[in-house]
Amino acid sequence: MEVLMKNEIAIYGKGGIGKSTLSANISAALADSGKRVLQIGCDPKHDSTRLLLNGRKITTILDYIKTTGALDYKKEDILFEGYGSVGCVEAGGPEPGVGCAGRGIITSFELLEQFRVKEEYEITLYDVLGDVVCGGFAVPIRREYADTIFLVTSGEYMAMYAANNILRGIKNYENGKYRVAGLLYNSRNIEDEDRKVYAFAAAVGLPVCAKIPRSNVFAQAERKNITVVELISRKMKLNKGADIQDEEQKIYDIFKSLSRNIIDGVPMYEANPLSDDELEAVIYQTVKADYKKPFSKCDSETKE
Amino acid sequence: MEVLMKNEIAIYGKGGIGKSTLSANISAALADSGKRVLQIGCDPKHDSTRLLLNGRKITTILDYIKTTGALDYKKEDILFEGYGSVGCVEAGGPEPGVGCAGRGIITSFELLEQFRVKEEYEITLYDVLGDVVCGGFAVPIRREYADTIFLVTSGEYMAMYAANNILRGIKNYENGKYRVAGLLYNSRNIEDEDRKVYAFAAAVGLPVCAKIPRSNVFAQAERKNITVVELISRKMKLNKGADIQDEEQKIYDIFKSLSRNIIDGVPMYEANPLSDDELEAVIYQTVKADYKKPFSKCDSETKE
Ligand SMILES: Nc1ncnc2c1ncn2[C@@H]1O[C@H](COP(=O)(O)OP(=O)(O)O)[C@@H](O)[C@H]1O
Numbered sequence A, B: 001m002e003v004l005m006k007n008e009i010a011i012y013g014k015g016g017i018g019k020s021t022l023s024a025n026i027s028a029a030l031a032d033s034g035k036r037v038l039q040i041g042c043d044p045k046h047d048s049t050r051l052l053l054n055g056r057k058i059t060t061i062l063d064y065i066k067t068t069g070a071l072d073y074k075k076e077d078i079l080f081e082g083y084g085s086v087g088c089v090e091a092g093g094p095e096p097g098v099g100c101a102g103r104g105i106i107t108s109f110e111l112l113e114q115f116r117v118k119e120e121y122e123i124t125l126y127d128v129l130g131d132v133v134c135g136g137f138a139v140p141i142r143r144e145y146a147d148t149i150f151l152v153t154s155g156e157y158m159a160m161y162a163a164n165n166i167l168r169g170i171k172n173y174e175n176g177k178y179r180v181a182g183l184l185y186n187s188r189n190i191e192d193e194d195r196k197v198y199a200f201a202a203a204v205g206l207p208v209c210a211k212i213p214r215s216n217v218f219a220q221a222e223r224k225n226i227t228v229v230e231l232i233s234r235k236m237k238l239n240k241g242a243d244i245q246d247e248e249q250k251i252y253d254i255f256k257s258l259s260r261n262i263i264d265g266v267p268m269y270e271a272n273p274l275s276d277d278e279l280e281a282v283i284y285q286t287v288k289a290d291y292k293k294p295f296s297k298c299d300s301e302t303k304e
């Protein structure tokens, strides 16, 4: 375990699990704390930054370089400013069936380096699809880009299957430097969900760094094309927060506390993926897992 | 629209949607009708054929070629016989973060061709992950392998997002030859699910070739490591089916009828993917979709 000042965060998880929603809320909370944040969407779905940009769709890097000559590249064509001055970039995806999505991420990173975009920001957050952890999607973990990795999961088998697979990918690039901060448990309200997620967390030796409830508050904010963090900030400004509901406050506090932990620096853990059989055994409770783990700033949620 | 005798079927869909469960049941039903069937799992999860093999785990092609010299390759090391003499093969996946899953599928197909495996079977069924439709996973659609494509979807946004993405991939390789048979609607019992799936089907101009209810019957069969089709066949043999429950019978009949349609030949449709905005509009009902479509053998389910 090492504690380091972090500045390149990767949020990995399976498609639809809530990566972009959580990423945008974390970016917004970090920005509220005065940090200059860059969020890079690395999912062909290219909607990572929508809640920071009030729903505005921006040109993806892959679309841009397809239609623009290299001499005409301009940073402002692919870098947009969102809530709290968060820098917003979407890598985009290749033509389905033809290109390689992973290759697209590599190309995007090269262009961002050419523009020296990251130098303008204190914290970079990568929002990365983790269904297929081929070489391509592993780019933010390879090449030492990300130094702090969060895995988003619910209690669904496929979500933990994907998270476990990402741990395998991370392990392949670890070289003795631990980079996993822990799990972000995004509830789906399925049966026995707490047990499953905490059993998985214990089995892979990772803290649950935040437990986010399944809540309509996200849909309400999404309909306004904003993050929950922005929603609450607005309500604070408008009438001193008199109309903030308990559930909204609770969710806001989760992101605030997580972002504070990120700024302070969270402990890093080794990637210890399970075998497929172990994973099934843990989730379907055919083996007993030990829920107790050493305390760390990041796993307070496991103690409820 | 063209009607053709089909012999290479690809079942595409997002991870966890039910591809392998449906594939194994379809293979079993085809085998019960006397067809020689080969099922090829093209998902790094490599559990496509588990229900045909009573849970037995077989060596994946990618693992095999990693550990075996080319001169020692033997067909029987990677081809196994399951229920109803269905030939079972798992392509497997690369080391996470390093290799390319798509490349693995290509390698697997080359080995199968070398052994002339497909020639021993009348129908080949590919069970393919469709979360990332990069060049690799599109292999069964490219190179003219599959001539009949089914897309598995539920009413969940991500499931239809993936199905629509697969249609984009198919469109890129269509060359005037239509190859999409339609949707296999695997229910998740989510809100407003029928409306969402049939609206999507209408919008992309595809029939719903089968609607499979969400049912415990699948879990019951899975616990025995068999397909529902095998479960019913066993009950028929044991005591003339006296203990077959209504729901089991219903599910069995769905697979029988689908397999009969496949044997008779189903109509093929053009791939007409939606744009991302159209997809959202259709699913979230911001536009009206027309539910009525011309009758075809395959879309009887849309008429309930
Ligand atoms: N905790 C939650 N409660 C309710 N809805 C959620 C929650 N997390 C995510 N969602 C919703 O799930 C959908 C998918 O989330 P998204 O962040 O786009 O996933 P991903 O980026 O992983 O594909 C969005 O509509 C989002 O509002």
Ligand SMILES: Nc1ncnc2c1ncn2[C@@H]1O[C@H](COP(=O)(O)OP(=O)(O)O)[C@@H](O)[C@H]1O
Pocket: B013, B014, B015, B016, B017, B018, B019, B020, B021, B022, B045, B186, B187, B212, B213, B214, B215, B216, B218, B219, B222
């Ligand atoms: N219609 C259904 N009703 C209930 N459970 C289902 C149904 N279809 C699939 N399942 C279950 O969902 C899980 C995932 O299915 P699987 O076929 O492995 O998905 P995929 O191959 O698409 O990843 C399995 O446990 C399976 O039994």
Ligand code: SF4
Pocket: A099, A100, A101, A102, A103, A132, A134, A135, A136, A137, B099, B100, B101, B102, B103, B132, B134, B135, B136
């Ligand atoms: S590296 Fe990943 S994105 Fe690229 S082709 Fe391979 S599987 Fe697809």
Ligand code: SF4
Pocket: A099, A100, A101, A102, A103, A132, A134, A135, A136, B099, B100, B101, B102, B103, B132, B134, B135, B136, B137
């Ligand atoms: S499996 Fe990965 S590396 Fe291979 S073609 Fe697909 S996205 Fe690219």
Ligand SMILES: [Mg+2]
Pocket: A019, A020, A021, A043, A045, A047, A048, A127
């Ligand atoms: Mg996303």
Ligand SMILES: [Mg+2]
Pocket: B019, B020, B021, B043, B045, B047, B048, B127
């Ligand atoms: Mg499968």
